[in-house]
Amino acid sequence: MIDWSSVRALVLGDVMLDRYLEGDVNRISPEAPVPVVRLTHEWYRPGGAGNVAASLAGLGCRTTLAGAAGEDPEVDRLRRALFDAGVADCALVERPGSRTICKTRVVSHGHHQLLRLDQDGGRDDFRAAGDDLRRRLPELLADQDVVVLSDYDKGTLTPGLVRATIEACRERAIPCIVDPKQLDFRVYSGATLLTPNLLEARRAVGRSLDDDESVGEACAELRVTLDLDAMLITRGADGMTLATGCALHHFPAEVRQVADVTGAGDTVAAVLAACLGGGLPVDQACRAASVAAGIAVGHPGCYVVQGAELDWALRGCSPKVRSIEAAARWAAGQRRAGRSIVFTNGCFDILHAGHLTCLEQARRLGDALIIGLNSDASVRGLKGPERPVVHENHRAALLAGLACVDGVVVFDEPTPERLIRAIEPDVLVKGGDYAVDGIVGAEIVRARGGRVVTIPLVPGLSTTSILAASRAAENRRAAS
Known part of the structure; x- marks a missing residue:
């Protein structure tokens, strides 16, 4: 181009x-x-x-x-x-x-x-x-x-x-x-x-x-x-x-x-x-x-x-998938128009109903929701060499296809701190398994007068549990 x-x-x-x-x-x-x-x-x-x-x-x-x-x-x-x-x-x-x-x-x-x-x-x-x-x-x-x-x-x-x-x-x-x-x-x-x-x-x-x-x-x-x-x-x-x-x-x-x-x-x-x-x-x-x-x-x-x-x-x-620079410019334009920005991040490997529930709740906390998505290299560093199961481009496309999502940014670092500094969200959201004070970027958002919110997870729904159930099913089939 x-x-x-x-x-x-x-x-x-x-x-x-x-x-x-x-x-x-x-x-x-x-x-x-x-x-x-x-x-x-x-x-x-x-x-x-x-x-x-x-x-x-x-x-x-x-x-x-x-x-x-x-x-x-x-x-x-x-x-x-x-x-x-x-x-x-x-x-x-x-x-x-x-x-x-x-x-x-x-x-x-x-x-x-x-x-x-x-x-x-x-x-x-x-x-x-x-x-x-x-x-x-x-x-x-x-x-x-x-x-x-x-x-x-x-x-x-x-x-x-x-x-x-x-x-x-x-x-x-x-x-x-x-x-x-x-x-x-x-x-x-x-x-x-x-x-x-x-x-x-x-x-x-x-x-x-x-x-x-x-x-x-x-x-x-x-x-x-x-x-x-x-x-x-x-x-x-x-x-x-x-x-x-x-x-x-x-x-x-x-x-x-x-x-x-x-x-x-x-x-x-x-x-x-x-x-x-x-x-x-x-x-x-x-x-x-x-x-x-x-x-x-x-x-x-x-x-x-x-x-x-x-x-x-x-x-x-999807046009919702943006570089960090484009996402920062887009977020700045939204703020100038009086709209509040919500940010969350994660691996979202094998997108499931628990993810969707949390994202829909996050979107209701503001006017636009941006997701920081761990790249494949970042996921491997966090979760081991067998992850992710789904390639980063496919994970980004799935997230961008959700009506509650306004933007997706893929990042390589172990944490989204650089991305949070660039986007300057008004609301930072993570799942309920995190303590508020332990959420990366919490101090950055609060220093700008923003909020940090945790959302309860859907019990029994996680990528880890889905993969474990899949492996158990394969083992049963192999043993029968």
Whole structure:
């Protein structure tokens, strides 16, 4: 797969700040038939073109974001959110007297959206910012491997800026991916790849697109008409359709379970850009984008897919299985969103009902459960040369398949101390056969204000007892 860290990407477009207000809803207001929300958490994250940049940074790409904002408190929060997301460079044109685009969502626990409040910037100010960015194009494009135009029709991507960017990318042989919002796609002519959704494509061709054949015809038609290298129509649950000069491809959706489709289009644009910037053919880039979108929509809220997470998924592994670095970033993002992290660890050799009971109880102690899984080498060091019975990859896959599990990290050390320090869980859980003070990592978690909890084991259920019963049965068969 691609070395994501080697890809340098520029995102140009309409930058937004997403603000989330989360709370408990227990009653209806006596003043009006609306829910009363008791605020418990507030957090911010990049939106619009900022989410595309955050998604590229999440993969590990060196990312620059250019766009427009106001001179207001929101721009400071936006810059902080971009920094937290790992966006390396920001080229935000701050227009005096204008406002940063901000979308405030009021959500209940469980991320059910109750209300959205939109604060838009001045279109004239943003058009002027677009003209400033056009003059700065040579410096912005320097040393870039790929460019994304993220158009949310807020004014930043003026026709002049769009045309100048596409032409400059052609001259420099830099792939230019466009996520469009304009009704007339002709302004995007000459781009490397255009990625409208099905509704946007319908509007562009002026007819219904109801099946693979009609979508394929529209895709091929738009590619030729707009002089594109490739045309991609994203179709939600029906996957994606790609037209190149050589072939037409239909990619099925890679979705296991849909939690929230917010930001899926940004994920697709970001992964396409990272792949094309890294030199992958467009059909392979589309497959990777489809897999990434499937990961993203399986999480509540606007989820940023990590590079290691996508690499695992492309190799056929569960996206829940993460490296220690990816798990730490994921946990940090969950905490910023006001969610609490539960951690437990073990060998889980021959997964049984006792394991499942303990894991389900652990998950109920917080909002997300991460499991530290002893590697095969670690298990041998703890339990002897005949263990484990089940390979670490298979044990990880079984754990990741449980609905109560949100992440699995395989570790080689005898204890999970390094993993606990990296993930910083809010709750540390072990089975009832451990004394609380003897649990590895207890002091680390308590020092951060977290809890350490023991859960009673299911009597008579353990891997050791299962193996002993199996050996006894084999001995009886051999003796009979």
